[in-house]
Amino acid sequence: MKQLTYLNDAGGVLGWDQQVTMPEGGTPARSKQSSALSAVTHERLTDDRVGEWLDALDDTDLSGGQRAVVREIRREHERAVEVPEDLVTEISETASNALPVWEEAKAEDDFDAFAPTLEKMIELKREYAAAIDPDRDPYEVLFEEYEPYLGLDTAERVLERLRDELVPLIDEIEDSDATLADPFADGEYGEAAQEETVRAALDELGYDWERGRLDTAPHPFSTGTQFDARVTTRFDPQDPMGAIGSTIHEFGHATYTQGLPREQYGTPLGQSRDLTVHESQSRLWENHVGRSRPFWDRFADTVDEHLGTDASAREFYEAANQIYPDNLIRVEADELTYHMHIILRFEIERDLIAGDLDVEEVPGVWNDKMEEYLGVRPETDSEGCLQDIHWTHGSLGYFPTYSLGSVLAAQLYASAEEAIDDLDGKIRSGEFDPLHEWLTENVHRHGCRYETDDLVAEATGESFTADYFLDYAHGKFGDLYDL
Template identity: 45%
Template sequence: MSEFEDLRKRLGEVSALASTAGILEWDQQTHMPAGGAANRAAQLEVLSKITHELSVSSKTETLLAAAEKAADGLDPDSDDAAFVRVARRDFDHASKLPTELVAEIAKVTTLAHEAWAEARAASNYSKFAPCLENIVDLVRQVADHLGHSGERYDALLDQYEPGMKAADVRAMFDAIKPTSVALVKAIVERGPDAVDDSILKRDFDEAKQEAFGEAVIKELGFDFERGRQDRAVHPFCSSFTSGDVRITTRFDKNFLPMALFGTIHETGHALYEQGVARRYDGNTLGGGTSLGVHESQSRLWENLVGRSRPFWKHFYSSLQSTFPESLSDVDAERFYRAVNKVEPSLIRVEADEVTYNLHILLRFEMETDLLEGRLSVKDAPAAWNAKMQEYFGLTPPDDAQGILQDVHWSMGSLGYFPTYSLGNIISAQLFTQAQSDLGDLSGQIERGEFAPLLGWLRENIHQWGRKYTATELLQRITGKALDTAPYLQYLSAKYGDIYGL
């Protein structure tokens, strides 16, 4: 019907502008010289202003109302009905925010990224603190404009995981914490030498790491005809359409897991985006349905596949031949155990699966305190270090390994972090179902047959884009809402085996 096509055309223009801004943001983090930051901030400010004005204009509202009228009586499961439903949610959300605020955030966060990168390199929080002060103030304004029932975090989390609230996050942590804490305690009692990971800290040439990582993700299904990989200070994935999906990674020649698992993690995001139905390109239904579901894909490929024994039975001989000097005395089982060593650590993206969620809990607590004024930006490093000591028994030796390690706050992404833990839970729920549906999934992975799993994910999740909510997807696929049991069973079984518990 013309009403749907008219709205699609209008929102396609909004999408094109947003993608243009995304390309500029990608360029800033990968290739732009530092001297271009001020001009890039001005460019993104203007683009954000135009995009927002177009998305909330009276013409857009009129077209949306006409499409809603035309959709009345349609099968709610149809593409047209879903398109209108999602477009309404986006419009209502965007229309609550003043254009000036949206543009200001684009400018401030562009400059903040450069300040963060400089501060991290110098391990000097004071270089970034003024930007964070500004960002926290702007994000508070966003929350207040969007509306909430007393806790700003609810409004911000809803941007990433629609419908989820801070109380749900606390309930999630309450559900997984007892098993996780007991597991950590049992592992610690085995002693620090129960698993040796020193082999991961030998010399690994960066160029060889890069070549090996790209060979792995190509085998997993990443399409280099529709994607590319570059280097960045902090790994990320950017998608402009299903035909243009870009990932980044970073390297440490004396720590193999940094690039290897960072690459696989971002590939999980990229496989999702490359798998969205082509008919949704430039459409409101394009992209992932929520950040929790998105993170489930990255965590599934990184951990349930990439850190599994079958995975390394398949890939280890290739890795060993790539680094014969460093791995000639190491067999596949020893390597598998090394990449799964459980040990409190400073850096979130390199944390083991058992302690990882504590890193997220720390950030969630910090964000809620910052937003509600219980914690000042000035005092944040001390609070961070105190929580690291409380949860991990560690105190960061410097800001780079402490409060400056993540890029998200420079992007204004307060409210994002809980989706990592949510992704962990969803990943296990989905993987358990995939094992049931596919049969010998472990055998397929060991033989290097990744197409069945990727095909299952494409059929059940990727192709649908934003058509179904996270809860609807889980119900359709597993017959249940969010369920922590598969995740806790996975952790207990895997690490019980590794540590002989």
């Protein structure tokens, strides 16, 4: 089973290389290499002997850690064996073929060209869910691929609450007369200067360069193991704040990975918990640190120095916290409206899987919901329902974990603030070790030892809740926008 992890991680290296260093011509060979690796890992994971080993372990006396290992491997094994190999292959091939179709449809603003592919993918994912458990809501089964333990009902409850409380908050902000500073508004910032800036941010936050590196990628991501957890970013000449935020976001992912116990490498105890927890770590650093006043008290001079601006900590802090509801694009959204982008995707994909919505209705429903939640209507599908790659990949049920992660970030950060004396002051003076230590102690070192809800309870003393996120949002933006 350790070999399986090693082979999966080898696949991760191939993926990083493909996105960061591989020349364009390499695609055909890389696809074959990655598929061969996936075939090998799938074959091992579904081997009958794995089931026999797991059954044999049922009768033995196991420690808590050992029970967790068995639980996680059993879960992976059982899901994998239920899905016919042909279906796995068909989904993977449909996704491969869908990519250029989606890319062209997006470039040409032609949803009709993409619709049959989306239709097919939805059908295949329904089959996939039915293979795993024909008696349950298929969307619930799909969601559990990305967040196995929090439950779709929790996700639904939280998302509805975000919608109900954030829509009025965003409205208030729109009606507010406050104007936030934007020191980058009129400049152009070269790639070299931006790279120095984000490297300085990583230095400041305590990124372990011995076990990581920074590169650029068209779609920033983080990948790796506790021995080598890498970060990517991208640079837009008009938007250095975007690069800073996205780098700190990926740093949050990487620092979680770096904090996993090295001696457990290869077992679930040395692996990160699922997407909600991973996203909580990226959002905690991006939002609760990187968009905080104490961080900018610390970091403003460094930015002025590298980017030639002459702005105060307060001005950068305001720039990092601009709310702009007229933005149509999820990955460019601010901290509040971001959740509206998630909620509309969640509602649409849930209805698509349930058969309550036809593919051809997607563009209309998308635009209606954008108007309802954010008061803005996309003029094209490229800026609307064609903008994200997730459905092309077959990742239906993935989007909710983005919001759940943000919500969890706030809950964890509140506990860290409780536990660490004067955390703001420490950040202001560049002392990030106490926060790293708290996160490692309460989240990272556990790997997959606890189910998500138990991990949250162990770390914060409470069940998963949106209270902290909403308090934080009302507090910060109420203050910034004089509400």
